[in-house]
Amino acid sequence: MNDILSNVVLGLSVALSWQGLLYCAFGVVMGMIVGVLPGLGALAAISILFPVTYHIEPGFALIMIAGIYYGTSYGGKITAILMNVPGETDAAVICLDGYPMARQGRAGVALLLTTLAAFGGAAIGIVITIIFSPAISKVALAFGSPEYFALMTLGLFATTAMSDSAASKSLGMAAFGIVLGLVGVDVDSGADRFTFGLLTLKDGISLVVVAMGVFGVAELIMSYNSKMLPVNSVTMRSMLPTRDDLRRIVSPILRGTGVGAFFGALPGTGATVSTFIAYGLERGVAKDKSRFGKGAVEGLTAPEAAANSASITSFIPTLMLGVPGSASMALILSLLIVHGIAPGPRLILDHPQVVWGLIMSFWVGNLILVILNIPLIGVWVRLLRIPTSYMYPMIMMFISIGTYSIRLNVVDVGLVVLSGLFGIWARRAGFPLGPLLLGYVLGPLLEEHFRRTLVLSGGDPAAFISSKLAMVVYAIILFLSVWKIMARMRNRKLVALS
Amino acid sequence: MEEAGFGSRYWPSVLILGVGLAVVTYAYMTLRMGSISRPGPGAFPLVLGLFMTATGVVSTLTIAWKSRAGELPARVVQPDEEEQERFDLKVALFVILALGVFALFVENFGLAPAIFAQIFITASIGNKLSWTARLLLAAGAAAAATLMFAVLLSVPVPIVKWPFGR
Structure with missing residues (x-):
């Protein structure tokens, strides 16, 4: 108990410093803006602002990038409720009952209830993170290279199993991401790999450049022509819920939070999957199922609570094990690596102020988001009326300066264009881009543990499955692969029938 | 609506197969493999390339086997077709x-x-x-x-x- 208290105090001293507050506020505001803009996702926002973090202390950089990540989820629900257009993938479920509420003239109430649900989910998620993080890092200290190799392989396979695309396409993209990560000089032997004699490739291909291209540039081009519908303004008065609303949302929020906290901490699943599961669960336990899809507050609040608790607990495996569960988390992990901080179970021991500062900044960020979403809701509704012709040039500015400032090299701007074109091609061809990023970040770590396992065991391939944990993890991978193949077959049959 | 020919159904798998073979060839021709107890810079790329090649082969064979059994729809349905129309x-x-x-x-x-x-x-x-x-x-x-x-x-x-x- 004393430990928890001293950690909390340490974290607060970082999160409540003026830089902590400033970067947290900047992050969540950026997250809200991107969340509100349909077409641009959290990944685009994180990659576009990534170069800015090179000039900030790592602890504060992490606070800012995390703020963007969970801020988008608050912003994404606004367009989902008002226009039936999810600003973010985790807000897709919010459309189901949020938009009908708006059509019944209860848009304000829907916005208030989702904000309450989001805060509730995040708050419990933060408490879970505070309690479990030290314990998980203690267990993970005993892990060796075979265990890490297994866990990282699981991370890649789980993302593949959860994506909508064909398994071969996601696996292909993950492997291609690993290949991209191999480009450059091998640290171990000094040999050039995949550089084809080009000097600029010796340092490798920057992850930020790839991410900025495939998400930033590609999403900008794809969503430039998206139409903004006219929206009515929302007043504070219209947000007042009935007593019945408040009574109904308590247990859905708690159930949604539980679902989100669990799936958020697992690799590959994350916020979006947990929203669908939370919605299904609410429908399942409801006495009157017919109300769903017509403005049921349960179907609105449970997924929102799930999304927000998942976005907090997904930091646990990323920071404590160094195994990111999603592409956004992979970017956050690479932020630490860029700043020379090794992720893994020693992180919380070696850099406690970074970890606890981040966790306590979640409180600050979520409180700011509540203020942004209740008294200041009108500002965001007005933001929706700004034409894209004004908004998108500004995003272009961040992309170009950001890319150039990484190495002060114009070649990187060219590489962003190339990755942008690749991103558009991949989207149209149905190749998912999340696994590409995850593969890129996990690739070098995967190789390190691959080599170390072989070196330490004197070249015995059986070393990979020597521990119980590794065997369990490979069993899960096998199960996921079989499950994915079965699910695809069922889908194919349905398509063939229709 | 166009009919899906050989190309549109097979090309993603063949592409993965091709990239996998390219990685294997590159690793084998230009990088040192080392020994199993001292893996060199080429060992991991080789394993990765072989994995990609295997993924490509398995997926190509699955498609071939299923289209012979007549289990595939005439046209491959893309999940994000709305997305495609917005490209300008x-x-x-x-x-x-x-x-x-x-x-x-x-x-x-x-x-x-x-x-x-x-x-x-x-x-x-x-x-x-x-x-x-x-x-x-x-x-x-x-x-x-x-x-x-x-x-x-x-x-x-x-x-x-x-x-x-x-």
Whole structure:
């Protein structure tokens, strides 16, 4: 108990410093803006602002990038409720009952209830993170290279199993991401790999450049022509819920939070999957199922609570094990690596102020988001009326300066264009881009543990499955692969029938 | 609606197979493999390439086996077809042009002119804004970019520069 208290105090001293507050506020505001803009996702926002973090202390950089990540989820629900257009993938479920509420003239109430649900989910998620993080890092200290190799392989396979695309396409993209990560000089032997004699490739291909291209540039081009519908303004008065609303949302929020906290901490699943599961669960336990899809507050609040608790607990495996569960988390992990901080179970021991500062900044960020979403809701509704012709040039500015400032090299701007074109091609061809990023970040770590396992065991391939944990993890991978193949077959049959 | 021929059904798998084979060949030809107890720089790429090749082969065979059994629909359904319709070549060309102009200007004329030119081009997409609005937006962005990156974040980049006859 004393430990928890001293950690909390340490974290607060970082999160409540003026830089902590400033970067947290900047992050969540950026997250809200991107969340509100349909077409641009959290990944685009994180990659576009990534170069800015090179000039900030790592602890504060992490606070800012995390703020963007969970801020988008608050912003994404606004367009989902008002226009039936999810600003973010985790807000897709919010459309189901949020938009009908708006059509019944209860848009304000829907916005208030989702904000309450989001805060509730995040708050419990933060408490879970505070309690479990030290314990998980203690267990993970005993892990060796075979265990890490297994866990990282699981991370890649789980993302593949959860994506909508064909398994071969996601696996292909993950492997291609690993290949991209191999480009450059091998640290171990000094040999050039995949550089084809080009000097600029010796340092490798920057992850930020790839991410900025495939998400930033590609999403900008794809969503430039998206139409903004006219929206009515929302007043504070219209947000007042009935007593019945408040009574109904308590247990859905708690159930949604539980679902989100669990799936958020697992690799590959994350916020979006947990929203669908939370919605299904609410429908399942409801006495009157017919109300769903017509403005049921349960179907609105449970997924929102799930999304927000998942976005907090997904930091646990990323920071404590160094195994990111999603592409956004992979970017956050690479932020630490860029700043020379090794992720893994020693992180919380070696850099406690970074970890606890981040966790306590979640409180600050979520409180700011509540203020942004209740008294200041009108500002965001007005933001929706700004034409894209004004908004998108500004995003272009961040992309170009950001890319150039990484190495002060114009070649990187060219590489962003190339990755942008690749991103558009991949989207149209149905190749998912999340696994590409995850593969890129996990690739070098995967190789390190691959080599170390072989070196330490004197070249015995059986070393990979020597521990119980590794065997369990490979069993899960096998199960996921079989499950994915079965699910695809069922889908194919349905398509063939229709 | 077009009928799915051999190509549209097989090409993603064949592509993965091809990249996998390329990685294997590259690793084998140019990198040292080392021994199993001392893996060299080529060992991991080789394993990765073999994995990609295997994925490609398995997926190609699965498709072939299923289409013989008549289990596949006539046309491969893409999950994000709405996404596809929104692609606009003109927007893409303008964005690429704007990035290219930025790259050309930033080292020769400095940050502020580069942003000005780039934002002016981006704001011209689709002729939605008046000339005054475009100029104001470009000037505002140039000022904001200078303040944020050159002054606040102190990125070492010249703000304005004259490339000819220094």
